[in-house]
Amino acid sequence: MKKRIKQFFLFFGIFSLSIWGGFHLFFWIDTQEEKRLVIKNIEFPRLSTKEVEKLQEGDIILRRGYGFFSDIIADKLNGDSYDVTHSGILYRKDNQWWVIHSLSSNVSPIEGVQTQSLQMFLKYSIPGKILIVRLNKITPSQGREIIKRAQYYLQKKVSFDHLGIIDDPSELYCSELIYQIIDNDLHFVNFPTEKKARKETFYSMKTLYNPQYFKIIINTYPKKKERP
Incomplete structure (x- = not known):
């Protein structure tokens, strides 16, 4: 025995x-x-100088990344128009643009919320698949509040949310970091409160380019040809 x-x-x-x-x-x-x-794809341009000049602190950058899991996110968590797979919050430091975002240590040397130069962030985007969005009716002051809150989670070294438990800021995946800040923390937007609808909102990249909440400022996706 x-x-x-x-x-x-x-x-x-x-x-x-x-x-x-x-x-x-x-x-x-x-x-x-x-x-x-x-x-x-290192030599392919991502954002032009004129496009970078349109950026404001607190804007959200969305990219289509490489890899198997990016393929799944692109296919399952988007609508027909865009296939973005990762997101971050833009801010200025030392006269350069930087991004606060959250990644798993399975794909990044750092676990969870981290900061990265915009230049480096863009290298991991498939060329021609970037969106910059801005919260509707947001003021520059509110944009700075978003950054301040994102820096709070950065300083706390919040881990990546592998289980996808929403409304729990102890762990945050990339889009959840944004939703947590603009809804739960700062109340700049009111997402659905009903459990099912809220999960559909949080478990989707579509929310980040939904015109109900965000305005697309920069769109590098190829324009779709109109049907005759």
Whole structure:
């Protein structure tokens, strides 16, 4: 009996280790492919000088990233017009544009909320697939409040929300960071309160370019041809 128990725990340990190893191996392979594509497309422009001049602090940047999980987000969490997969909050530091965003340590050297130069952030975007949006009727002062709140989560080193538990600021995924700030923290927008509708709002990239809440300031997506 004891021998069987030992065999069971040995088998379970090997099985768990195999799952863990396979999981991390998959992310490693996916990250290597992302790096390859970043280098391949490094010379392609993302935002022009005129477009950068339109930016305001507190604007939201959306990009279509590389990789398997970006493909899933692009397909499942968007509408027909755009396939963005990641988001961040723009702010100025030392006369340069920076982005506060949240990433998992499975795809980033840093876990959770972090800051990155806009230049570096753009390198991880597929060329021709970037949106800059601005909260409707927002003032420059409110934009700075958004940044201040984002910096609060940055300083707290809030981890990435792998489980997707909304309305809990102890862990935040990329778009959840934005929703948490503009709804729960600052009350600049009132998202649905009914449980199902709220989940649909939070578990979607479409919310970030929904004209009910945001205005698209910059759109680098190719213009769709009108049907004859």
